[in-house]
Amino acid sequence: MKKHVLVQDWKFLKEQVDINTLDVTRFESIEIPHTWNHIDGQDGGNDYIRCVSTYVKTFDFNKTLPRTILEFEGVNSIANVYLNGTHLGEHKGGYSRFRFDVTDVIHEKNNTLVVYADNRHHEDVYPLAADFTFYGGIYRPVYIIETTEVAFDLLHHGTPGVYVTQKDINHTSAHLDIDVYIQNKSKSPQTHTLTAAIYDDQGQLMDASKLMFNPSTQRHLTLSLKVNEPHLWQAIEDPYLYTVKVTLSNEIEVIDTKDIPTGLRYVHVDKEAFYLNGVRTRLNGVSRHQDKKDIGNALSLEDHQRDIELIKEIGANSIRLAHYQQAEEFYDLCDQVGFVVWAEIPYISVSSKTDLTGSNALSQMEELIKQNYNHSSIIMWGISNEITIAGKKNNVDEILLKLQKLSKKLDPYRLTTMAHVSMLDVHDTQTKLSDIHGYNHYFGWYSGVVEDFKPWLDAYRKAHPNRPLSLSEYGVEGIHTLHSETPKVKDYSEEYHALWHEKAYQILEDTPFVWGTYVWHMF
DSSP states (O other), X not given: OEEEEOOSSEEEESSOOOGGGOOGGGSEEEOSSOOTTTTTXXXXXXXXXXXXEEEEEEEOOXXXXXXXXXXXXXXXXXXXXXXXXXXXXXXXXXXSOEEEEOTTTOOSSOEEEEEXXXXXXXXXXXXXXXXXXXXXXXXXXXXXXEEOSEEEOTTSTTSOSEEEEEEEEOSSEEEEEEEEEEEEOOOOOOOEEEEEXXXXXXXXXEEEEEEEEOTTTOOEEEEEEEEESOOOOBGGGBOOOEEEEEEEEOSSSEEEEEEEEEOOOOEEEOSSOEEETTEEOOEEEEXXXXXXXXXXXXXXXXXXXXXXXXXXHTTOOEEEEOSSOOOHHHHXXXXXXXXXEXXXXXXXXXXXXXXXXXXXXXXXXXXXXXXXTTOTTEEEEEEEESTTTTOSOTTHHHHHHHHHHHHHHHOTTSEEEEEEETTSOTTSGXXXXXXSOEEEOOBTTTBSOGGGHHHHHHHHHHHOTTOOEEEEEEOOOOOTTOOOSSOOTTSOOHHHHHHHHHHHHHHHHTOTTXXXXXXXXXX
């Protein structure tokens, strides 16, 4: 496999231009990643431009392998893609990867790639309403990928086509299944070999498995690996990573490989706490949006690294990635640094009035899980956030149940979770739907005083004596340049901010059944 980045020399216009009448002389020159809301989406006016914009890229391409795939890491929120006048397809959902096979469409010279990015409101695409900017644009990189005719199936929901399942992990042994999906565009019946191996961080082979197969008839294969006395991934204390290497060969040579950093770990939750590898672990974390002043969500690798460093600096050991799938690079960094990750989809605030089946929420859930299945830092899948803030409408209970069932079907080895709006009654059936859960509470800001946490937590424990809890959001708004000698609720002063957190910290520290806390908001 060969991967070529396609980020320079794009043309952009903040309007929809008919593909048959493209005149790029009116367009501005840009580079990808790009958003057109980097200023108006951050100025506080809540009037940022939501429209269809046109991106155009012309390029030559010298093929060296027989199959060619076009990859987008993220286009918000609906993308329609054309190559040389051919409509490749539409993708609904602004936060996940998608690909098209362009083998029969791409030329050696004078290719024209046109992308229509649409961040307008669409009642069948989540998120529908939320307190963050739905930045429009091609805000993550674009790639051209070359593969052989027989290769790992990159069209399998935008994944690498290889899934590492941690089936049975403990301090004595680790058992893994390696599921591989094969793409076969060849008519040859030639026998192929699939090999999986696991190496420690010094490159020493721990175990390997191999099988012969015919790609004409076998497209899904499973290999198993075992590590005795594994070195476990213990979050930020010891984020130890093995490497699972999967290799595809024909009778002559290696034709495809995939290296997957893998932290071996297991979790469980009882009525009192969260446990990582049998060690009681309080998750003290923050929530994170993928944006930055003056550049919006068009983040670079350096921006992701900076965020990771700042989150680590404040002493966090967990991150809630709110409220959507985030960049591959950020999950990679979490694996390496050791943050326990809560990953979720943008099924937030309101459920669709027109799609009572939840089809787009389910689609985004499937993409989130399958595309990020191999990230060991992800411990829980979030199926919703404050979805009843406007009341239980539009079949929300049934959709939540579908999301829960789908998540457990796709990944029975991780936990599911959800973040409830503060007004949701503690006896509501939603509080028992996911494996674990949390509440978003802002005592001392939107209502009451910070001391109200204690009676609420006591009431929750009485209602759920065997179910632990997280505070999936908590905090107050503060401006670090604003000061007061008499700090009070909603004065935005740094002093009130600090005093509030000191009081909240003491209450939460003295409440052992709270398994995790996530400050709203780090950035």
